[in-house]
Amino acid sequence: MPRGEFDRSARKAATRARLLEAAARVYAARGFAGATLDDVAEEAGLTKGAVYGHFGSKDNLLVALMEEYVAAEIAEQVALFDRDETTWKRPFVGSDRFMDELEEAPEAFRLLVEFWLVANRDERLRERFAAGFEALRQMFAAFSHESAADAGLEPSAALERNVGNVAVGLSIGLGMVRLADRDSVSPSLLGTALSVFIRGIERDPELRADVADPDARRS
Numbered sequence: 001m002p003r004g005e006f007d008r009s010a011r012k013a014a015t016r017a018r019l020l021e022a023a024a025r026v027y028a029a030r031g032f033a034g035a036t037l038d039d040v041a042e043e044a045g046l047t048k049g050a051v052y053g054h055f056g057s058k059d060n061l062l063v064a065l066m067e068e069y070v071a072a073e074i075a076e077q078v079a080l081f082d083r084d085e086t087t088w089k090r091p092f093v094g095s096d097r098f099m100d101e102l103e104e105a106p107e108a109f110r111l112l113v114e115f116w117l118v119a120n121r122d123e124r125l126r127e128r129f130a131a132g133f134e135a136l137r138q139m140f141a142a143f144s145h146e147s148a149a150d151a152g153l154e155p156s157a158a159l160e161r162n163v164g165n166v167a168v169g170l171s172i173g174l175g176m177v178r179l180a181d182r183d184s185v186s187p188s189l190l191g192t193a194l195s196v197f198i199r200g201i202e203r204d205p206e207l208r209a210d211v212a213d214p215d216a217r218r219s
Contacts, residue, residue: 016054019044020068023061028107032062032114038053059118063128069108070132073098074139087147088199095171095191102175103187109175137164138173151202159212163201166211167194 015204022044024037029175037058041048055061074080080094119129124193170193178185210217
């Protein structure tokens with residue numbers, strides 16, 4: 001790549017990152033509904049045209065923020081997943097880190113929840129929100145697949161996907177409750193709950209079957 005193209009790409013990436021950082025601050029302070037692209041541009045020290053040029057709309061900017069958050073979370077959780085640890089102890093480190101981040105920087109998680117609210121009123125945004133959750137689900141499903149192999153269990157794509165669903169649900173749900181009522185929810189509860197769940201499905205074939213096909217019990 002010629003030097004000029006490299007420099008332009010680097011500048012473009014730096015501007016995009018600057019706008020995302022500004023948007024995160026503005027959305028966290030004013031909420032998605034109360035924020036404008038003018039606010040974001042002013043916070044970033046750039047023009048409104050720069051915001052449009054990189055993202056096109058306020059909705060797209062919110063999607064980009066979510067994608068950045070999810071990608072960073074996945075990268076961190078993958079790095080923390082330790083196959084040398086006992087399978088049912090593996091959730092502790094990653095879960096504890098996730099809950100610690102809620103204390104250190106809750107704004108990104110609050111934006112995720114706000115995106116959920118906005119997306120439930122807009123089908124196009126709902127599909128993009130679901131894509132972010134799918135990435136998290138696949139990460140947890142991959143953890144489940146590797147842990148099942150280490151525990152000597154037969155692989156099951158259906159089981160792994162539903163383990164992913166439960167892990168995402170517990171993480172988001174307990175995160176919301178923790179932020180709303182900090183004194184009632186220990187930050188260690190998430191890792192403990194996931195560990196109990198993993199121990200259960202590893203030791204109980206009937207429970208594994210139920211998690212793999214939860215609708216079977218209603219038929």
